[in-house]
Amino acid sequence: MTTDPRVQRTQDRLRQALADLVLQRGYEPITIRELAAAAGVGYATFFRHYPTKDALLLDLLQHSIQELARLLPPGLNADPVEEGRVIFEHAAQHEQFYRILLHSEGTQALLAQIQAVAVAEVLGRFGGQRAPAIPLEILAHHLVASIIALIDWWLQRGQPYPPPRMGQIYAEMIMRPFLALAGGERR
Amino acid sequence: MTTDPRVQRTQDRLRQALADLVLQRGYEPITIRELAAAAGVGYATFFRHYPTKDALLLDLLQHSIQELARLLPPGLNADPVEEGRVIFEHAAQHEQFYRILLHSEGTQALLAQIQAVAVAEVLGRFGGQRAPAIPLEILAHHLVASIIALIDWWLQRGQPYPPPRMGQIYAEMIMRPFLALAGGERR
DNA sequence: TAGCTTATGATACACTGTGTATCACAAAAA
DNA sequence: TTTTTGTGATACACAGTGTATCATAAGCTA
Numbered sequence: 001m002t003t004d005p006r007v008q009r010t011q012d013r014l015r016q017a018l019a020d021l022v023l024q025r026g027y028e029p030i031t032i033r034e035l036a037a038a039a040g041v042g043y044a045t046f047f048r049h050y051p052t053k054d055a056l057l058l059d060l061l062q063h064s065i066q067e068l069a070r071l072l073p074p075g076l077n078a079d080p081v082e083e084g085r086v087i088f089e090h091a092a093q094h095e096q097f098y099r100i101l102l103h104s105e106g107t108q109a110l111l112a113q114i115q116a117v118a119v120a121e122v123l124g125r126f127g128g129q130r131a132p133a134i135p136l137e138i139l140a141h142h143l144v145a146s147i148i149a150l151i152d153w154w155l156q157r158g159q160p161y162p163p164p165r166m167g168q169i170y171a172e173m174i175m176r177p178f179l180a181l182a183g184g185e186r187r
Numbered sequence: 188m189t190t191d192p193r194v195q196r197t198q199d200r201l202r203q204a205l206a207d208l209v210l211q212r213g214y215e216p217i218t219i220r221e222l223a224a225a226a227g228v229g230y231a232t233f234f235r236h237y238p239t240k241d242a243l244l245l246d247l248l249q250h251s252i253q254e255l256a257r258l259l260p261p262g263l264n265a266d267p268v269e270e271g272r273v274i275f276e277h278a279a280q281h282e283q284f285y286r287i288l289l290h291s292e293g294t295q296a297l298l299a300q301i302q303a304v305a306v307a308e309v310l311g312r313f314g315g316q317r318a319p320a321i322p323l324e325i326l327a328h329h330l331v332a333s334i335i336a337l338i339d340w341w342l343q344r345g346q347p348y349p350p351p352r353m354g355q356i357y358a359e360m361i362m363r364p365f366l367a368l369a370g371g372e373r374r
Numbered sequence: 375t376a377g378c379t380t381a382t383g384a385t386a387c388a389c390t391g392t393g394t395a396t397c398a399c400a401a402a403a404a
Numbered sequence: 405t406t407t408t409t410g411t412g413a414t415a416c417a418c419a420g421t422g423t424a425t426c427a428t429a430a431g432c433t434a
Contacts, residue, residue: 006381006430031420042383047422105292134356135348141340142333142360149332153325161322169321173329177364193401193410218391229412234393 011049013039015060023096027057027104054106061110064097080179084170088163091151102152111148118144126182134181143178150174198236200226202247210283214244214291241293248297251284267366271357275350278338289339305331313369326369333361 002008017039021030032053036043050056068090091098101107101114122140132139147170154166161169189195204226208217219240223230237243255277278285288294288301309327319326334357341353348356 004381004431010382032422033420044384044423045382048381051422103295105295108290108292134360138337138340138356139360142337145336145340146329146333149336150325150329153328153332169325173321173326173364173368177360181360191402191410197411219393220391231394231413232411235410238393 007049010039010041010045011059013041014046014049014056015063018056018060019096019100022057022100022104027100027106057100057104057106058110061097061101061107064094065114068094068097080171080175081167083167084175085164085167087147087170088151088154088166091155092159092163095155098151098155102148102155115144115148130183132182136182139178139182143174146174194236197226197228197232198246200228201233201236201243202250205243205247206283206287209244209287209291214287214293244287244291244293245297248284248288248294251281252301255281255284267358267362268354270354271362272351272354274334274357275338275341275353278342279346279350282342285338285342289335289342302331302335317370319369321368323369326365330361330365337361 014035017035018030021035021038030053032046033043035053035056036046046056050059071090101111119137119140122143123136126136126140150166150170150173154160201222204222205217208222208225217240219233220230222240222243223233233243237246258277288298306324306327309330310323313323313327337353337357337360341347
C-alpha cells in the first residue's frame with residue numbers, strides 16, 4: 001500500500017496543479033513540464049506516478065467523484081422537482097468538476113463509465129415491472145443523456161435560471177415523460 | 188478561386204485518406220506523415236493545404252455535410268414516425284460520417300455548430316406561438332441533444348433495431364413529449 | 375539516534391512528430 | 405513554346421515525451 005506521505009504529497013500537488021491549469025487554459029495545451037513546474041515537482045517525478053497526462057486527469061476526476069459521492073444526498077427519490085433542484089444545486093457548487101468532465105478531451109472514457117453506472121442504476125430501479133412500449137434500455141439512456149445535456153447547457157450559459165427553476169424544468173421536461181413511458185416506480 | 192485540378196486532386200486524396208484511416212484506427216493516433224503517405228502525397232504538401240490535422244478533418248466533414256444536405260429529403264414535417272424513420276435510415280446509410288463526427292476528438296466545435304443550426308431551425312419552426320411553460324430555447328436544445336444521443340446510442344450498439352422501429356421510438360419518446368410542451372406546430 | 379530504504383530533483387539523452395525552407399521537376403495555363 | 409504554379413523530396417529547427425542516472429533528502433525501523 002502507498003502510505004508514504006511523500007507520495008501522497010506529490011500526487012496531491014499534481015492533481016491540484018492540473019485542476020488549476022485546466023480551468024485557466026484548458027486541458028490539451030498543458031505540457032507535462034509545465035504541470036510539474038506548477039506542482040512544484042520534478043519533471044521526471046511525474047512519470048513515477050502517472051504514465052500519461054490522461055492518467056492524471058482520470059485520477060483527478062476519480063478523486064473528485066469520491067468526494068462528491070460522499071456529499072451526495074442519499075434519498076433523491078421523493079419529489080421530482082425537489083430531486084432536480086438538488087441536482088442543479090450540486091452542479092452549481094461543483095461547476096469546475098462538471099466543466100472539466102464534460103469538456104476536456106480525454107474524459108470521454110470516464111464520462112461513458114459514469115453514464116453507464118447511472119444507466120444501470122435507472123435500470124435497477126425501474127427494472128421489474130410491466131414491459132414498457134419502448135425498451136427500458138433506451139429509455140434509461142435517453143434519461144441519463146438528457147440530464148447530462150441539460151446540466152451542460154445550463155453551466156455553459158452561466159446558469160441562466162436558478163436551481164429551483166431548473167428543478168421544475170427537469171421534472172416536467174425529462175422526468176414526467178420518462179415516468180409516463182417507463183410506467184412509474186416500483187419496489 | 189482554386190480550380191487547378193492538381194489542387195483538387197491533392198485535397199480529395201487527403202480527405203479520402205483521412206476518412207479511411209479514421210475508420211481503421213481512430214483519429215488521434217494518425218500522424219500527418221502517415222496520412223500523406225496513405226494519400227500518395229508528399230509530406231510538405233499537406234501543409235500547403237491545411238495548417239493542422241484538425242483543419243483537414245473539418246474540411247472533410249464539411250464536404251460530407253454538403254453532400255448529405257443535397258440528399259436530405261426536403262419535407263420532413265409530416266408524420267413524426269415517418270420523420271424518425273427517415274432520420275435513422277439516413278444515419279444507417281451514412282454511418283461512417285456520423286461515427287467520425289460524434290467520436291473523433293477535434294470535432295466538438297463542428298458538432299456544436301451543427302447543433303446550433305438545428306436548434307435555430309427548431310426555434311424558427313416553433314417560435315411564434317403561445318409561450319410554453321418551459322423556455323423554448325431549453326426545449327429546442329433538449330430536442331436536438333436527445334436526437335443526437337439516440338442516433339449515437341443506436342450506431343454504437345450496431346443498430347439493434349431497424350429504422351422503422353427507431354422511428355416509432357423517436358416519435359413516442361422524443362417528439363411527442365416535445366410537442367406537448369412546445370404546443371404543436373405553427374405556420 | 376543511527377542506519378536502511380525509498381522518493382525526489384536535476385540533468386542528460388534518445389526519440390517522435392510538427393512545421394518551415396529549399397530546389398529541381400512536372401503539370402497546367404497563356 | 406513560354407510562363408506560372410503545384411508537387412516531391414530532403415534537410416532542418418523545434419517542442420514535447422519518456423527513460424536513465426546519480427546525488428540528496430525524507431521517511432521508516434531498530
